Amino acid sequence: MTEKIDVQGPDVDNFELPEPTHDHFRWSLLNHLKFSVGKDPGHASRYDWRIALSHAIRDRVMSPWFASTRRTWDEDRKRVYYLSMEFLIGRLLEDATINLGLRGVAEEVLGDFGIDFQDIVQDEPDAALGNGGLGRLAACYLDSMSTVGCPGYGYGLRYEHGLFKQSFEHGRQVEAPEDWLTNEDPWSFTRPESAYEVNLGGHIENRDGQDLWIPRNTVVAAAHDTPVAGYQGKWVNTLRLWAALPDAKLFNLDRFNAGDYTAAAEPEAWARTLSRVLYPNDTTERGKQLRLSQEYFLSSASVQDIMRRFTDAHDDLRRLPEFVSIQMNDTHPAIAGPELIRLLTDDHGFGFSEAADLSTQVLGYTNHTLLPEALEKWSVGLMRKVLPRHLQIIERLDDRIIELHGPRAEGLRLIEHDQVKMGDLAFVMSHRVNGVSALHTDLVRKNLFPKLEALTPGRIVNVTNGVTPRRWLKLANPPLSNLITDNVGEGWETDLDRLRGLEDKSSDPEFLHAYGVTKHEAKVRLAEWLKDECGIEIPTNALFDVQVKRIHEYKRQLLNILWTIAHWQRIKKNPDAGWVPRVKFFGGKAAPSYDTAKQIIRLINDVAEVVNNDPDTKHLLQVIYPPNYNVTMAEKLIPAADLSEQISTAGMEASGTGNMKFALNGALTIGTLDGANVEIREHVGEDNFFLFGLTTDEVEKRRGEEDHARVDIGRSQALQDVLQAIAEGTFSPDEQHRYGDLLHQIWNSDWFLVASDFDDYDRAQQEVDATYKDTTRWQEMAVLNIARMGYFSSDRSVREYMAEVWDIPSAL
Numbered sequence: 001m002t003e004k005i006d007v008q009g010p011d012v013d014n015f016e017l018p019e020p021t022h023d024h025f026r027w028s029l030l031n032h033l034k035f036s037v038g039k040d041p042g043h044a045s046r047y048d049w050r051i052a053l054s055h056a057i058r059d060r061v062m063s064p065w066f067a068s069t070r071r072t073w074d075e076d077r078k079r080v081y082y083l084s085m086e087f088l089i090g091r092l093l094e095d096a097t098i099n100l101g102l103r104g105v106a107e108e109v110l111g112d113f114g115i116d117f118q119d120i121v122q123d124e125p126d127a128a129l130g131n132g133g134l135g136r137l138a139a140c141y142l143d144s145m146s147t148v149g150c151p152g153y154g155y156g157l158r159y160e161h162g163l164f165k166q167s168f169e170h171g172r173q174v175e176a177p178e179d180w181l182t183n184e185d186p187w188s189f190t191r192p193e194s195a196y197e198v199n200l201g202g203h204i205e206n207r208d209g210q211d212l213w214i215p216r217n218t219v220v221a222a223a224h225d226t227p228v229a230g231y232q233g234k235w236v237n238t239l240r241l242w243a244a245l246p247d248a249k250l251f252n253l254d255r256f257n258a259g260d261y262t263a264a265a266e267p268e269a270w271a272r273t274l275s276r277v278l279y280p281n282d283t284t285e286r287g288k289q290l291r292l293s294q295e296y297f298l299s300s301a302s303v304q305d306i307m308r309r310f311t312d313a314h315d316d317l318r319r320l321p322e323f324v325s326i327q328m329n330d331t332h333p334a335i336a337g338p339e340l341i342r343l344l345t346d347d348h349g350f351g352f353s354e355a356a357d358l359s360t361q362v363l364g365y366t367n368h369t370l371l372p373e374a375l376e377k378w379s380v381g382l383m384r385k386v387l388p389r390h391l392q393i394i395e396r397l398d399d400r401i402i403e404l405h406g407p408r409a410e411g412l413r414l415i416e417h418d419q420v421k422m423g424d425l426a427f428v429m430s431h432r433v434n435g436v437s438a439l440h441t442d443l444v445r446k447n448l449f450p451k452l453e454a455l456t457p458g459r460i461v462n463v464t465n466g467v468t469p470r471r472w473l474k475l476a477n478p479p480l481s482n483l484i485t486d487n488v489g490e491g492w493e494t495d496l497d498r499l500r501g502l503e504d505k506s507s508d509p510e511f512l513h514a515y516g517v518t519k520h521e522a523k524v525r526l527a528e529w530l531k532d533e534c535g536i537e538i539p540t541n542a543l544f545d546v547q548v549k550r551i552h553e554y555k556r557q558l559l560n561i562l563w564t565i566a567h568w569q570r571i572k573k574n575p576d577a578g579w580v581p582r583v584k585f586f587g588g589k590a591a592p593s594y595d596t597a598k599q600i601i602r603l604i605n606d607v608a609e610v611v612n613n614d615p616d617t618k619h620l621l622q623v624i625y626p627p628n629y630n631v632t633m634a635e636k637l638i639p640a641a642d643l644s645e646q647i648s649t650a651g652m653e654a655s656g657t658g659n660m661k662f663a664l665n666g667a668l669t670i671g672t673l674d675g676a677n678v679e680i681r682e683h684v685g686e687d688n689f690f691l692f693g694l695t696t697d698e699v700e701k702r703r704g705e706e707d708h709a710r711v712d713i714g715r716s717q718a719l720q721d722v723l724q725a726i727a728e729g730t731f732s733p734d735e736q737h738r739y740g741d742l743l744h745q746i747w748n749s750d751w752f753l754v755a756s757d758f759d760d761y762d763r764a765q766q767e768v769d770a771t772y773k774d775t776t777r778w779q780e781m782a783v784l785n786i787a788r789m790g791y792f793s794s795d796r797s798v799r800e801y802m803a804e805v806w807d808i809p810s811a812l
């Protein structure tokens with residue numbers, strides 16, 4: 001049924017669309033509205049137009065997509081496979097339109113019908129197939145791989161429900177299921193011919209000295225492909241998402257015929273759970289069987305597909321490393337290593353050692369966290385139950401470490417206390433392991449894998465994260481993008497170092513004024529959007545101070561809101577001291593089971609309620625927390641920001657990527673020496689960055705000091721006043737002790753050193769205010785930030801992976 005049919009005819013490969021002129025694009029749009037959507041223009045809804053437009057744009061991807069795929073085959077090129085449990089891509093229509101250079105014609109043609117292009121693209125739901133930084137990074141890297149011509153595939157899961165929708169009820173986070181797939185996804189192509197069986201459970205039988213896996217369950221992985229066009233459509237890669245389907249055998253016809261319809265369908269429903277929902281944790285949740293099954297489902301389907309593509313063109317699997325590079329986005333797909341060994345040994349007759357060697361040459365592992373508790377571990381019992389053959393392979397790998405390295409490897413075990421350590425597994429199975437910022441990579445070497453680093457020096461490398469300037473500047477901030485193009489010319493979109501050309505302009509009053517106009521436009525756009533979408537009204541003449549990211553103790557939204565209270569108290573005491581009006585924005589979700597993070601959300605909302613309604617201060621201070629922060633909201637908030645809050649406890653944020661998006665849009669950073677902040681500060685210059693807080697070493701030292709929190713609180717009158725106000729119920733008048741637990745934590749443990757850093761943060765915030773009053777100085781600093789952010793393009797990151805990790809040339 002899904003076999004290829006051989007066709008003849010002179011022109012089958014040359015069926016092309018005419019040029020996308022105004023007339024043709026109009027024809028194409030109406031054609032799709034009528035024949036793909038089934039509507040006539042007089043009755044079409046916004047949704048109908050959006051689907052028609054998506055098809056008209058998508059049509060334009062097909063030729064370069066086929067051409068890229070065909071060239072990769074014809075030239076027998078190496079490919080990179082990026083395995084990730086998350087791809088946080090957001091909306092695709094506007095991005096694709098821009099990358100294909102069709103924004104102008106699309107706007108005009110829609111304009112002819114009296115339709116606003118922005119109104120249509122804003123109808124698209126976000127594809128929220130990720131939690132945060134790691135998922136968004138995967139999406140930026142896909143964009144960059146296509147833009148720089150790195151042949152490759154993203155492999156992920158086609159979750160029916162992405163990250164939950166967040167709302168607030170009386171200030172508390174409430175989660176509801178997300179359903180981006182309720183309506184059709186016009187970007188994906190179902191590929192019935194690319195379906196694989198994935199086995200789970202069962203046991204091992206030894207037949208003639210050969211271990212044989214007799215699985216208990218089988219699910220089918222069905223491929224859905226989305227083309228990912230690089231800038232100007234010169235190269236197009238594929239994002240392949242796997243949906244879990246029941247094996248036809250699972251449907252129990254006997255039961256059905258006996259009238260037990262529910263029971264007959266149960267195994268089917270079970271199979272589908274594998275791609276039902278994204279786990280909403282940004283740190284590890286231990287011991288969830290479904291999560292392990294999901295990780296294996298992704299890994300197995302992808303590795304099978306990779307092997308199939310290789311064997312279609314080659315017969316000697318020993319050449320795999322010449323043509324295949326597999327990148328593991330954190331440990332989540334780390335079971336791909338044992339899976340590759342399993343296929344090479346059990347299905348292709350390789351010896352264990354050779355299979356392990358080959359696999360290691362193919363695999364790379366990116367680490368995104370230092371928190372030891374966040375490194376995945378699976379109990380041996382669960383592993384045996386779900387993946388008995390893989391457990392055997394991991395045990396063999398464990399012994400092999402000693403075989404390879406002898407007594408030097410003493411004490412190095414993949415399995416410890418009946419737990420499989422996935423970080424160590426990913427490490428030993430990879431020829432390169434990388435951290436995501438210079439500081440983080442240093443700490444990965446010193447703190448996370450010191451023994452493995454000593455055994456295999458040089459395996460750990462750094463690749464500092466980056467962000468795509470197409471989405472995070474050109475799409476998100478058209479006024480600033482136009483100003484940049486007017487001043488440095490075209491081409492910065494793919495050669496971000498050209499922003500350097502703005503350095504000279506940072507002292508040109510006319511340019512600074514023009515820059516100020518773009519920032520104000522972005523604020524007005526944000527204000528309109530917030531009013532339409534959330535019913536929130538904000539002033540546009542204030543300093544916009546933004547912290548958006550997952551809610552986590554180490555990211556210290558608590559420090560931010562505590563300072564906000566201190567600021568409010570000071571304004572109240574001395575209303576006429578010439579305060580700079582500020583709007584403090586918060587955005588982000590807490591993992592549903594993370595109680596402390598949820599308390600922090602509630603506190604922010606409670607503070608907002610009091611502060612925003614205080615007649616003495618409301619013209620000078622507003623606290624805004626729009627619910628359901630996602631990629632689309634980021635695209636509105638970031639361009640409007642003056643100040644970017646990057647205030648994690650030093651040594652805890654692996655990199656951060658929001659920090660890059662803000663600086664690229666001219667926001668100044670208030671931040672600690674953590675993650676990529678360190679490098680951002682080096683690039684933009686220390687005079688153009690508001691630094692505060694303990695360093696990584698000082699953090700470690702302070703944590704060891706007795707009663708450090710009490711000592712630090714004792715030193716800070718401002719902080720004492722803040723904590724007292726909370727304790728008195730100022731922000732929870734109906735329940736005085738609502739924040740008792742939170743206060744107790746600050747006083748008695750304060751692992752994240754909110755108290756230690758409070759006064760220095762306060763000092764830096766006052767510097768922010770003083771600097772902001774000098775508009776010219778502020779704008780000069782902002783422009784220097786933009787001019788010096790070229791390094792943080794994800795094109796640079798991807799090129800480093802190509803050279804240092806994947807050993808692959810560009811096809812362009």
Ligand code: 26Q
Pocket residue numbers: 131132133134135137279280281282283284285291368369376436465653654655656657675
């Ligand atoms: C693990 C097991 C079970 C369920 C969920 C998870 C899980 C899911 C997502 C664990 C971690 C994550 C996400 C981690 C993450 O986003 N890390 C961030 O990665 C960014 C890109 O490198 C960095 O910039 C951030 O510093 C880092 O926090």
